Amino acid sequence: MLATLLIAVLGFIVIAGVGFALFSPAGADAKTLKRAQVIAGGAEAREAVRRRPGVTAQEQRRKQILRTLKEQDRQSKKARLSLEARLKQAGLSMKVSTFWMLSAALAAVVLLLVLVLGRSPLIAIGLAFAAGLGAPRWVVGFLGAKRIKKFTEAFPDAMDIVVRGIKSGLPVHDSLRVIGKEAPEPLASQFNRLVESIGMGMTIDQALEKMYDEMPTPEVRFFAIVLAIQAKTGGNLAEALGNLSTVIRSRKLMREKVKALSAEAVASAAIIGSLPPAVALLIFVTSPDYMAPLFNDPRGHILLMIGGFWMTLGVLSMRKMINFKL
Structure with missing residues (x-):
């Protein structure tokens, strides 16, 4: 009986010792070593520990800003690709419902014409589908691309008008009004709407965003960014717009070069x-x-x-x- 109790006590001691040797000291030594390194590391280690949360917060803010910008860009692209936006880009004042009614009428005319000519109903349906859904949208896209091209070609001259107006002492609003009176279409109508929007109480950022919805070109976006930065930070607006005009003309030359090479x-x-x-x-x-x-x-x-x-x-x-x- 005594021998059995002695063996049990010795076994417990052995098991407890093995467990203590395997788990407790190593973990304690590891924690102690980390604390000693932080304490003995001096100012550099303490500074690294202090900076780590700040860097993480900065990275999180940067990621949040990028996600927000991507979402805004996605929504902007979706809005610009809508049929209503494409009709505005083409300079057409008709409603979307009117456009679909005209497309349906064109499809019905083509369908009846092909059936009267004695062709297969399958061919008639295919041609009517192409005439009703494809042809009108192609015409709208063609007119929109042509109008945007004319706007882009005349946009550097508009920037030069603003630069000369600012240098002569005119406010930006009056310079924009001069563009609406002197520039060719479609530049004149767009800047007239811009001046009217500002006169109705919109900020210049909101008015330019509205202008960008109708003319989704990088040039308009650059113009809005330059005005927004100048309004917040100040600086020489004439010089900034002059540089923008140079950049836009350089982009035009690059497009022509790419067109020639391709x-x-x-x-x-x-x-x-x-x-x-x-x-x-x-x-x-x-x-x-x-x-x-x-x-x-x-x-x-x-x-x-x-x-x-x-x-x-x-x-x-x-x-x-x-x-x-x-």
Whole structure:
């Protein structure tokens, strides 16, 4: 009995000693070592410990600002891609409902015309879909791009007018009014709206943001940033706008240079994209019976649809490859 109790006590002591040796001293030594390093590290170690939360907070603020800017940019792009914004960019005053009504009327006219000509209902539906949904939006996009291009080309001259007005003693608001009177369209109408918005009580930042919704160009964004920075920090506004005018003209020269360098690729893409439809049209004109199964047989309709799909995909891919944005 005594031997059993002695063995139990010795076993407990051995187990407790092993556990104490494996866990407690190492952890205590590690904590003690860290504390000693912090204490013995002097001012540098204490400064590092003190700075660590500050750096983390700064990184968090930076990430939050980046997330906010990305969200604002995403919402701005979504708003600019809406049909209402594209109608404004094209200079059309019609409502979105009116646009859809005209598109539906065009689709109905094309559908009836193709059916009257005796073509397949499948072809009639496809052409009506393209005429009602594709053609009007393409026209709006074309008009918008043309109008934005004219605005961008005349924008440096507007900056020069503001610079000369400021140097001669005119306020910025009066210089903007001069642009609305003297500049060509569409620059004049946009700056007239800008002056009217400021006169109605908007801040110049809000008025420029409204202008950017109708003319989503980097030049307008640069102009808004320059005015915002000058309003907050001060400085020579004439010099800042003069530098902006130089930058915008340099961007224009760069675009022209890129256009010249990519002219061969653009011509190649145009030839490759137009070659299959041109060959099909020539064969249809010279040998109508050879092409007749494509238009009379349902299997030919399926082949035409597949060919049109792949041609569209190829044209869009080539357009993506030769479309350079600066």
